[in-house]
Amino acid sequence: MPFAALTRCLIALMLLSQPVSAQDAPVQTLLQTHAEDLAKPSRRTIQPVIDDLAESGLPGIPSFLEAWADKGIVQRDADGLFFFGTREGDLYVLRDVDGGADAGTVGRREATELKPNAGVRRLIGTALVRFQLNDPDPDRRRAALESLTRSPSEDLLAPLRASIDTEEDAAIRARKIALDRLITVQFGSDVPTRLAAIDWMSDQVSLEARAALNGLLTTDTLVGTPPAGANVARILQVGRDLTERQALELLAAEDILPPDVTRADRDAALVAAIDAGTVNGIPVASLSTEEARWSAYETLVSAGTAPPRPPLDAIETLLSDNPITEVYDEDDPVITTAAEAALAEVESRVARAQAADLGLDALSLASIYFLAAIGLAITFGVMGVINMAHGEFIMLGAYTGYVVQQVVPDYTVSLIIALPLAFVVAAAAGVALERLVIRHLAHRPLETLLATFGISVAVQQIVKNIFGTQAVPLTSPDWLAGAWTLNDVVGISYIRIGIFVLAALFLGLLVYILRRTRLGLEVRAVTQNPGMAASLGIDPDRVGMATFALGSGIAGVAGVAIGLFAQVTSEMGAGYIVQSFMTVVVGGVGSVFGTLAGAGLIGGLQKGIEFLNPSNTLAAQTYMILFIILFIQVRPRGIVAQKGRHAQ
Known part of the structure; x- marks a missing residue:
């Protein structure tokens, strides 16, 4: 017998003959009983060894298996003992496999590194999953489920089921149940159990469930x-x-x-x-x-x-x-019949979920259009001004948010500061535009349109000179990152939810101002009959200036919201001016609820057309404009028509 082999046998006998040492080093003792197979593993011989290690229940076995799979185990040639080994130059730094205590060093040529091949590493990974399914650390349990998702195995079905009852984390428990059903459908041999799993899948819309059901319905052509x-x-x-x-x-x-x-x-x-x-x-x-x-x-x-x-x-x-x-490919017709029925039910659920997801997208887009257009609706309704520079107020608001973030790096605090500051900046720009240009072109719509268009181009160029032509970032806070996901089909980003909430707040604020304040009373009076309002002592110029400030300020706030998910550039406002005018015209000039209805109609129409023709967004814009032209022919005053002389 070779000397090294004799030494290993003697050490193993010593370990077995000394109960205290064996209790102190149970992992090493177990490893020595499989020393030869561990040193030269193969897929044929190593499976019983891994099963023995896994069934031992020793707490140190998972760490050993992880290190073994990562080539972090060495065997000391002198005595055949196994250690955690880290290579440092020509030495291995050793740690005991029982507890990880320092075990000194050994020369590189005096120890053998265990290097399992890919097949053995897969077997080790399967064994590790058994331990990790019940690991006290939730992250390890999640890692085990991810591994099981990538490589489902019939051998792990029983340990997975056994771990469900003791699982305390609700999310992990739900994932274990889902994996149990998925693996049962694929590998199960008991027909009633497979049918129960298929029935469970009929209530799901996940991609995994659909893939599993489709997997049961694969066919060969004969x-x-x-x-x-x-x-x-x-x-x-x-x-x-x-x-x-x-x-x-x-x-x-x-x-x-x-x-x-x-x-x-x-x-x-x-x-x-x-x-x-x-x-x-x-x-x-x-x-x-x-x-x-x-x-x-x-x-x-x-x-x-x-x-x-x-x-x-x-x-x-x-x-x-x-x-x-x-x-x-599935031999049992009972299984395939049940899978076909379940898949039909799942596809029906998916269709309903897609409709709900499309509705959320439309609602989100409508919120954006409402914020962008409500200021234009008020100024257009009160003053009859076609303000082509309205998009630039949106752009100024977005750049205000960007500047604030450069000064205040905390994204939450900067957002709280940016929203009111953007309102003030855009409102001031709106007042300046109204005082310096628009009031001098009263009742001259063509000259007003051309003047505001020229101003919009000039403002874009000024912003380019200051901030450059490249897009600048407007970063959202962490609590607005990600998305609210109901399932694999329905989801909406938190930023869009925030924009919806912001639109709802402005809707409530505007309704309160227009219905419950003196300014609102004056705005409504000037909107419906400017001459009669002036004869009653209301100054239309002052009301127009206040209205322009309010509408422009709202556009600035909209710019901050839009900039959180869109590129902030000098031309960003031009992308919303057309939709804003369409929203105002379709909804009804000068009406808050009309603008809301117009935004909902245009947002829903655009998303619906994009859903039917997802590869051509330009076609969606074209069809939408054609629809609006036809709509205006039928209802020229919009959805919510104004009353009074101004409506004529």
Whole structure:
């Protein structure tokens, strides 16, 4: 016996003969009983060893298995003991496998590093999952479930089920139950249990559940009569399920081909039959057409010197004699029938979930359009001004948020500061525009439109000169990161939820101002009948300035909200000006609730068109504009029409 092997045997006998030492080093004692297989593992011999280690229940085994899989275990040549080993130059720093205590160092040439191959590492990973499913650390349990998701195994089904009852974390418990159903469907052998798992999946909309059900319904295409007991999905019909060419290709793959005579075969037979310038008595000179050649060939067939052409129904006969069927890979028809019914129910649930998700998207987009357009609706309704620079107020608000974040790095605090500051900045810009330009162009809509358009271009260029042409970041706080996800289909980002809440707050604020304050009373009076309001002592100029400040300030706040998820550039406002005007016109000029209705209609319409034609967003914009043109023809005053002389 070699000296090293004798030494290992002696150490093992010493460990076994000393109860106290064995109790102090139970992992080492167990490892020594499998020392040879651990040193030279193979997939054939190592599985019983790993099973023995896993079934021992020793708390130190998971750490050993993890280190072994990561090539962090060494065996000291002098005595055959195993250690956690870290390579440092020409030395291994050793730690005891029982407790991890320092065990000194050993030269690189005096120890052997255990290097399991890929197959052995997979077996180790499977064994680790058994321990991790009940590990006190929730992160380790989640890691075990992720590993099980990537590589489901029938061997781990029983440990997974056993761990469900003792699981205290609700989310992890739900994940364990889901994995139990998924693995049962795939690997289970008990039909009632598999049927129960399929029934559970019929209430889900997750991608995993749909993939598992589709996995039960995979088929193979067979040519000819299926074997006895085959679970036939359907018999394919030519013209409905596949083309004639596809059917012939399947037949040809099985060396089942209809007899055929090509033109080359025909011509070869005719040439071979030429005798004294004739073919079976027919002059060669007369065989100048296809019809004549085929007719001559038929005389050869009648004489028995050429093979006959196949009948016209040869392909139909072949397909009748050799049906093409799809056969389920799953042998049990009860399982496939249940899977088909469950998948139909899941697809119905998915369709409803997609409708709900589309509704959330439409609501989110409508909130953005409402914020962008409500200021324009107020100023347009009160002053009749077509303000093409309204989008630049949105842009100024976004850049205000960016500047605040450069000064205040805390994103939550900076957002709290940026929202009111953006209102003030945009409101001041709106007042300046109204005082310096618009009031001097009163009742001259064409000049006002051109002037505000020119101002919008000028403001964009000024911002480019200050901030550059590249987009700048407006970062949202951590509590606005991510998305609220109901399932694999329905979800909406927290930023969009925040914008919806912001839109609802402004809706309530504007309704209160317009219905419960003196300014609101004056705005409504000027909107409905400016002449009568002036005769009652209301200053239309002052009301117009206040209204312009309010509408512009709201646009600035909208800019901060939009900048949290969109690029902040000098041209960002131009992307919302068209939608803002459409929202105002469709909803009804000067009406808060009309703007809300218009935003909802346009947002829902745009998302609906994009859903039907997701590959072409430009088409969605085009169809939406066409719809709005038709809508205005039917209802020119909008959804909520204003009353009074101004409405005329």
